[in-house]
Amino acid sequence: MIDIHAHILPAVDDGPDTIEESIEICKVAANDGIKTIVATPHSRDGVYEAESDEILKTVEDLNLKLKENEVGVEILPGAEIHIHEGLVESIKEGKTLTINNGGKFILFELPFVFIPPGTDKFIFNLKVNGIVPILAHAERISAFQKSPELLEQLVNIGARVQINAHGLTKRANPKERKCAEWLLKNRLVHFIASDTHSLKGRPPILSEAVKCASRIVGEEEARALVCHNPEQIINGLDIE
């Protein structure tokens, strides 16, 4: 499996503080059958200001340590970003990291309480510029919890959708779970990812969510959300 949303890099954002902690998280991921993790630190959002060079270097260092410790997980670079004016230029100049540094897919987050006006135009503009935006943890955004069909409009103009593995489990907030299940039923989910920050809360475990999703969309489709679809985007290829 491939996890496309994880705060796995040490001392870059609100993920692990040390490289030892990062390695412990990766061991749990490996035990769950995760082979590849896209590191998506909060980046250039006014709170966490990790630059692309720092993220790339930290990914390299962590991969070396994982090899030394014989942990069978590979880390790829990425970031979790806010959409903002000048984003297209920032991506083209390499200041904002795309998934696997491929220049094509970005993981972005929206505020939890409202959808900023103009989000649809923003998504369209990215699409026109050859960039595909993937919305992080859609089930946590209250506007979609109230009206999940709003997300369909964003998908129709080119957005792709990620939900958190945690959101499908019994431990999830009921509103988040209801929304995640509705989105799955209506085939508006392209990825399940962990959004792990530590071993507490949201550990890097996808298998449990795949089982939950299988009951809604069947095993083959559920597995595509953690295998085929993530593999496509780390290789720069779009998905159905």
Ligand SMILES: [Fe+2]
């Ligand atoms: Fe995140």
